[in-house]
Amino acid sequence: MRHCDCLLTDMSDSDSLPVMMHERERWQLILTRLRDRGIVRVADLVGVTGASVATLRRDLAKLEDAGQLRRVHGGAESVASGQTPLTAPSFDASQTLNVDLKQAVARGAANLCQDGDSIILNAGSTTWFMAQCLRQHRMQVLTNSFPIAQELIAHSANRVVLPGGELYREAGIILSPFDEDAIQHFAASKMFMSCYSITPLGLIESDPLVARAEAKLLNRTEKLIVVVDSTKFEPQGNMVVCPLARVTTLVTDTGAPQQMVDHLRQQGVEVILIDPKEAKVLTAA
Amino acid sequence: MRHCDCLLTDMSDSDSLPVMMHERERWQLILTRLRDRGIVRVADLVGVTGASVATLRRDLAKLEDAGQLRRVHGGAESVASGQTPLTAPSFDASQTLNVDLKQAVARGAANLCQDGDSIILNAGSTTWFMAQCLRQHRMQVLTNSFPIAQELIAHSANRVVLPGGELYREAGIILSPFDEDAIQHFAASKMFMSCYSITPLGLIESDPLVARAEAKLLNRTEKLIVVVDSTKFEPQGNMVVCPLARVTTLVTDTGAPQQMVDHLRQQGVEVILIDPKEAKVLTAA
DNA sequence: CGCGAAACGATCACAGTCAATCACGAAACG
DNA sequence: CGTTTCGTGATTGACTGTGATCGTTTCGCG
Numbered sequence: 001m002r003h004c005d006c007l008l009t010d011m012s013d014s015d016s017l018p019v020m021m022h023e024r025e026r027w028q029l030i031l032t033r034l035r036d037r038g039i040v041r042v043a044d045l046v047g048v049t050g051a052s053v054a055t056l057r058r059d060l061a062k063l064e065d066a067g068q069l070r071r072v073h074g075g076a077e078s079v080a081s082g083q084t085p086l087t088a089p090s091f092d093a094s095q096t097l098n099v100d101l102k103q104a105v106a107r108g109a110a111n112l113c114q115d116g117d118s119i120i121l122n123a124g125s126t127t128w129f130m131a132q133c134l135r136q137h138r139m140q141v142l143t144n145s146f147p148i149a150q151e152l153i154a155h156s157a158n159r160v161v162l163p164g165g166e167l168y169r170e171a172g173i174i175l176s177p178f179d180e181d182a183i184q185h186f187a188a189s190k191m192f193m194s195c196y197s198i199t200p201l202g203l204i205e206s207d208p209l210v211a212r213a214e215a216k217l218l219n220r221t222e223k224l225i226v227v228v229d230s231t232k233f234e235p236q237g238n239m240v241v242c243p244l245a246r247v248t249t250l251v252t253d254t255g256a257p258q259q260m261v262d263h264l265r266q267q268g269v270e271v272i273l274i275d276p277k278e279a280k281v282l283t284a285a
Numbered sequence: 286m287r288h289c290d291c292l293l294t295d296m297s298d299s300d301s302l303p304v305m306m307h308e309r310e311r312w313q314l315i316l317t318r319l320r321d322r323g324i325v326r327v328a329d330l331v332g333v334t335g336a337s338v339a340t341l342r343r344d345l346a347k348l349e350d351a352g353q354l355r356r357v358h359g360g361a362e363s364v365a366s367g368q369t370p371l372t373a374p375s376f377d378a379s380q381t382l383n384v385d386l387k388q389a390v391a392r393g394a395a396n397l398c399q400d401g402d403s404i405i406l407n408a409g410s411t412t413w414f415m416a417q418c419l420r421q422h423r424m425q426v427l428t429n430s431f432p433i434a435q436e437l438i439a440h441s442a443n444r445v446v447l448p449g450g451e452l453y454r455e456a457g458i459i460l461s462p463f464d465e466d467a468i469q470h471f472a473a474s475k476m477f478m479s480c481y482s483i484t485p486l487g488l489i490e491s492d493p494l495v496a497r498a499e500a501k502l503l504n505r506t507e508k509l510i511v512v513v514d515s516t517k518f519e520p521q522g523n524m525v526v527c528p529l530a531r532v533t534t535l536v537t538d539t540g541a542p543q544q545m546v547d548h549l550r551q552q553g554v555e556v557i558l559i560d561p562k563e564a565k566v567l568t569a570a
Numbered sequence: 571c572g573c574g575a576a577a578c579g580a581t582c583a584c585a586g587t588c589a590a591t592c593a594c595g596a597a598a599c600g
Numbered sequence: 601c602g603t604t605t606c607g608t609g610a611t612t613g614a615c616t617g618t619g620a621t622c623g624t625t626t627c628g629c630g
Contacts, residue, residue, distance in 0.1 A: 023607075039309050042587080052609050057588075073616060074587065077309050146438070153431070153454050162459055164449030164467030169438055174447055180465040182449030308617070327577080337619050342578075358577070358626065 021049050026059055034069055034078050041075035065103075067132065101229035101253050104276040106130040109192055109227045109251045113137055118186070120217055121148055122193035123173045123210075126227050130192060134158060142186050142220070144213060146172040161186060163213075175209050179216070188221040194228055196237040200263060202244050206237035214241050223248040230255030244269060306334045311344055319354055319363050323385075326360035386514035386538050389561040391415040394477055394512045394536045398422055403471070405502055406433050407478035408458045408495075411512045415477060419443060427471050427505070429498060431457040446471060448498075460494050464501070473506040479513055481522040485548060487529050491522035499526050508533040515540030529554060 021029075026049045033040050033048075045056045060076050063069050069076045106126055110133035113119060121127050123145035131148045134141075135156045142161040143149055152158050163183045165176025193214060195203040203226065205211040218224065224246055230253045244263075249270040256273065264271050306314070311334045318325050318333075330341045345361050348354050354361045391411055395418035398404060406412050408430035416433045419426075420441045427446040428434055437443050448468045450461025478499060480488040488511065490496040503509065509531055515538045529548075534555045541558065549556050 038313065039307065041307060053587085054610075055608055058607085072309050074307050074309075146434070149431070149452060150435070153452060160452040160454075162447060162449060162452055164447060167434060167438060167445040167447055169445075176467045178467055178470050180467070180469065182461045182463055182466055184465065185463050338577085339579095339620075340618055343617085346579095 021051065023059070025049075026051060026056070027063060030056075030059060030063065030076075031068060034076065039072075039075060039077045044075070067129065101231070101255070101276050102126045103129050104274045105227050105229055105251050105253055107133050108272060108274040109225060110134055110137075112190065112225060112249070112251075113139060115139060117190065118142075118188045120186075120188045120191035120193075120221060121145065122191065122214055122217060123148065123171065124194035124227075126194040126229065127192055130227065131156075142183060142188060142217075144174045144217070146174060173210065173213070175213050177209075181216075183217070183220060186220050190223045190225055191217060191221040192225050192227055193217075195226065195232065195241065197232050197235055198226070198228055198244075198250075198260070199233075199235045200244065200260075201240055203241040203247070204235070204237040205239045205241055208239055211239040211241050218242060218246070225249045225251065227251045229253055230257075233257055233260050306336060308344070310334075311336060311341070312348060315344060315348065315361075316353060319361065321388075324357075324360060324362045329360075386516070386540070386561050387411045388414050389559045390512050390514055390536055390538055392418050393557060393559040394510060395419055395422075397475065397510060397534070397536075398424060400424060402475065403427075403473045405471075405473045405476035405478075405506060406430065407476065407499055407502060408433065408456065409479035409512075411479040411514065412477055415512065416441075427468060427473060427502075429459045429502070431459060458495065458498070460498050462494075466501075468502065468505060471505050475508045475510055476502060476506040477510050477512055478502075480511065480517065480526065482517050482520055483511070483513055483529075483535075483545070484518075484520045485529065485545075486525055488526040488532070489520070489522040490524045490526050493524055496524040496526050503527060503531070510534045510536065512536045514538055515542075518542055518545050 026045075029049060030040060030045060033045075042053055042056050042060070045051070046053055049056065051059075060069065060071050064071050064076070067079065070079050102125060106129035109126075109130050113134065115138045118140040119142070121131060121141055121143040123143070127143075128145065128148055128151065131141075131143075131151045132155075134152065138157050140159045140161065141148075141152055142163070143152070144163050144165075146167055149160050149162060152160050161182070163174055163176065163181055165174045165178075165181075167174050193203075195214075196206045197204045203214075205214065218241075224242075226247050226249070228250070232252075233256055244267045247264070247267075247269045249272060250264055251272045251274065254273045254275050256271075261271050261273070311330075314334060315325060315330060318330075327338060327341050327345070330336070331338055334341065336344075345354065345356050349356050349361070354363065387410060391414035394411075394415050398419065400423045403425040404427070406416060406426055406428040408428070412428075413430065413433055413436065416426075416428075416436045417440075419437065423442050425444045425446065426433075426437055427448070428437070429448050429450075431452055434445050434447060437445050446467070448459055448461060448466055450459045450463075450466075452459050478488075480499075481491045482489045488499075490499065503526075509527075511532050511534070513535070517537075518541055529552045532549070532552075532554045534557060535549055536557045536559065539558050539560050541556075546556050546558070
């Protein structure tokens, strides 16, 4: 393994340093290069990371599953062919770890949609995965997420409605401090949202502006469907968006703590558990 | 990591050398040239990419299959009914022919912007070219064009504000039938717009919804700067957006009919003529 | 109208890349 | 301490992209 590296570069082979890169380091490096150049080649990555082509191919496969890039012959390209870094929400390392969970939950939530529905898709990485599952649907979708709007417009026949406001570059969210808004004329049958964390006190966000935007959207619908992977049950953040009783349905994975599941059902929330292995609905009772 | 550094120098060397471009890189380059110039020649691409004629022909064939361009004898031209819905505004055939004019006019109009300005960029192919000229600027930009918002967010430090409404897939425009809107809180120092055509009766559009949206935006600013290439003086369409006297400044190319230029100046409109050859301002008197 | 030059499509051999598989070693677990 | 799991590297056969060459078609010019 490392011996190969040593043979290739005699001068740097002093084993005093741990030469081998870790998986996450490689991923980070790959994504960085991808953002800078729009395209990466496996052969290049071999030289940069010191890993074998097989490993790098696996890395690319995983990152493609995570929606972070698109594989092409010889390497991979940025999901938007190098045009915009906005096609996917900015993931941090911890989010990258839960891609499988998020995708499983997103698929489960997408099953709750039907053609003709008018839905709201709140900004978030899980809801972005959900948008990818809606390519065959024909609905009216209101979203405050620029990347979700891009995805829907480019790859589906759904109608897309946007709220007015400033477009925040990093998060890709459209936020407005004003109440007058086109969304006041939107009536949705369902709203899908994620959140920063979920506690007995309710749905929690960390950013006041985001919390306010979500509260505004909540007024446009009766049914609120929360989509969160099981890691969101770790209390974080401090802005309460709404109490748990406001939630109609919660979609999460089987890793959710049983205590919270019970508590939610006591509050009248329908809880849907998705097994990320089998990617199918286990129970809804 | 230092291990990486050693190899990185190697990498950058082989990268700077015209070793071999990859398929996607060539595609990207071809599409970029196509967007910039409206037409590419196989012989030119050979010199630029270093690939063989056969390979480039295959590239063009694939891109044509993907609907990204239309092959012609000797090369390829920008596609008529633009497929790439969002990377560029959909050009019709006549527009494709005037890319040079539009870009020259767009550059001239961009010179009227200063850091700190709050401007409105109405949807349109000329204003989209203009957005490409604003990468170094730092302004607040309100636009009802999804592709322009993409361009600004991805490639500039400008702040972007969007109106609320439905996102129309083909044109990439955000339109709303309602008056309540976040844009009612936006005060712009200048508004840039193109139009379907320009006649002695005023600025003309063909779509009532578009005309109404532009009229709404007109209320948010005093200074109205119209950017049109000289082909827009051929009367077309039927919806009058506003009279010529409403226009503060008109930027066009030297191909504009002298009669209209005189008439505009009689109305108090400042007319700026851009020579597409020299791409510089000729007269502003 | 006819001619030469350029461009075109088809085909072939070569090199690089891919997915699948097996084997090795390290860390995690009971 | 043994077993399991995971990440990694090497190998194999199949596939894709590439360049050169062929004969044919199209364009431009006299």
